[in-house]
Amino acid sequence: MTKHEVPKDHPRYQSLFIRESIIEGMHKRIVAEAGLIAHGRGEAFDYLLGEETPQFALEQERLATIHLLLAKKPVISVNGNVAVLCPEEIVELSKGLNAPLEINLFYRSRERELAIETAMKEAGAKKLLGIDPDKQTTIKEISHQRRIVDIDGIAVSDCVFVPLEDGDRTQALTHLKKEVITVDLNPLSRTSLTASVSITNNLTRASAEMVVIAKELKHLSRDELLIERSKHNNSKLLETALFYMSNRLTRLATELSIKKNE
Numbered sequence: 691m692t693k694h695e696v697p698k699d700h701p702r703y704q705s706l707f708i709r710e711s712i713i714e715g716m717h718k719r720i721v722a723e724a725g726l727i728a729h730g731r732g733e734a735f736d737y738l739l740g741e742e743t744p745q746f747a748l749e750q751e752r753l754a755t756i757h758l759l760l761a762k763k764p765v766i767s768v769n770g771n772v773a774v775l776c777p778e779e780i781v782e783l784s785k786g787l788n789a790p791l792e793i794n795l796f797y798r799s800r801e802r803e804l805a806i807e808t809a810m811k812e813a814g815a816k817k818l819l820g821i822d823p824d825k826q827t828t829i830k831e832i833s834h835q836r837r838i839v840d841i842d843g844i845a846v847s848d849c850v851f852v853p854l855e856d857g858d859r860t861q862a863l864t865h866l867k868k869e870v871i872t873v874d875l876n877p878l879s880r881t882s883l884t885a886s887v888s889i890t891n892n893l894t895r896a897s898a899e900m901v902v903i904a905k906e907l908k909h910l911s912r913d914e915l916l917i918e919r920s921k922h923n924n925s926k927l928l929e930t931a932l933f934y935m936s937n938r939l940t941r942l943a944t945e946l947s948i949k950k951n952e
């Protein structure tokens with residue numbers, strides 16, 4: 691089945707369409723094979739959220755956007771899953787936040803770099819950092835291919851937005867005193883636990899919502915942004931995410947047992 695063959699009246703149309711897009715992206719070499727596994731994991735956690743954006747996630751997105759707007763050199767890191775799930779939104783966010791896009795891959799190959807570059811350019815990106823071999827340097831704290839970064843991008847950035855990230859790099863970037871903003875549906879992942887700001891939401895929703903939030907906050911002065919930032923707390927919000935999921939499960943289980951006893 692291709693994504694265009696998913697029946698529009700299917701009750702899970704949206705989810706199936708995205709799943710087929712990820713599979714198609716893998717055949718085009720945009721998505722890594724492991725990206726399919728990561729996607730499945732994300733789907734499972736999204737069930738726990740009820741597949742919608744809770745209030746706390748909107749607050750996480752607001753806090754993340756404030757950090758990115760306050761940063762001197764914000765950068766948005768793009769991997770295979772991101773390039774399929776929300777390329778247009780990420781391009782729009784890059785424009786709204788004045789943050790360049792950098793291709794940075796766990797499973798790096800020239801073929802994938804170029805496939806992702808094409809996908810992002812089709813979505814409106816003008817320039818992608820991270821793929822010019824003459825401008826690459828390495829972060830020694832990371833042992834795998836993600837250590838390769840652009841000398842004008844992540845290498846000199848003070849705040850990196852890394853949606854769907856692996857824990858190693860989040861930790862390494864934090865050790866380098868960079869702020870790290872992540873989107874990860876699993877609030878218990880090392881990424882979520884170590885990022886400066888963690889967004890516990892589906893990237894497809896979070897990216898679109900952050901575009902709107904960035905437009906709203908862009909007009910605030912630096913001082914106003916600092917006041918806004920002080921109203922939110924990343925650890926508290928992550929704690930709320932876990933309580934939200936566990937309370938939701940308890941409520942659903944209680945409703946089920948009431949039904950059974952009726």
Ligand code: PTJ
Pocket residue numbers: 720721722724725726727728729730731732733735769770771775794795796797798854855856857873874875876879891892893894
């Ligand atoms: O394109 P590459 O080579 O850079 O590889 C990308 C993947 C995603 C394969 C790589 O970064 C990886 O292996 O990531 P992990 O360690 O599997 O972590 C991915 C995290 O993203 C998991 O915690 C998932 O729950 C989460 N996730 C998956 N889909 C979504 C998501 N979070 C938010 N929105 C999603 N749609």
